[in-house]
Amino acid sequence: MAPTDRFRQRKQPKQRRAAQTRQRIVDAAAQVFAEYGYAAGTTNRIAERAEVSIGSLYQYFPNKDAVLRALMQAHADAGARLIAERSAAGLPANLDDALRVFVRATIDNHRDNPRLHRVLFEEAPRAPDFLAHMHEMERQAVEITAALLEAHPSAPASSRLTAHVVVATIESLVHRLVTTEIPVDLDELEDEIVVLLGRYLRQGG
Secondary structure, three states: OOOHHHHOOOOOOOOHHHHHHHHHHHHHHHHHHHHHOOOOOOHHHHHHHHOOOHHHHHHHOOOHHHHHHHHHHHHHHHHHHHHHHHHOOOOOOOHHHHHHHHHHHHHHHHHOOHHHHHHHHHHOOOOHHHHHHHHHHHHHHHHHHHHHHHHOOOOOOOOHHHHHHHHHHHHHHHHHHHOOOOOOOHHHHHHHHHHHHHHHHHOOO
């Protein structure tokens, strides 16, 4: 069994130049994993793409799994930040428009590099602490969604389970269909998910 600390990163650099080098490695890793997949996405290829020595890469990450951990964390944090920013001013009064805020933010977080997202969440192993972090983020999303549905003027009465279904449906469908090999029109996908959830909520969950 592989050691559980293989996902552990080195200390975060404090100097600006070192931080820039680390970010260049992470950006290069995103390109390499998207192009070659998890198995062939080696640290040598990442270092070459980042134009740093393999020794420099190991100063920041002990192996490719630690780089993957950084990419996964960045993706999860970006999604949470995007939703928070777009809902900060309040949600539209219309239920479908309110749902669209969450659906569009989730799609936008997967839009740029679908192949990388498929590698991160379907091919690569996940660190136990990252899984725990994802479960906690999901719990928070469900609690926030439940509160928003309860307070929304046009939303029918709903339960925590209803909120969980909404969160899971958006995340699952977006990830599955954005990363599929079959081309999907993302605007149509957004409309379909909004219609699906709108009908579900109006029927009482």
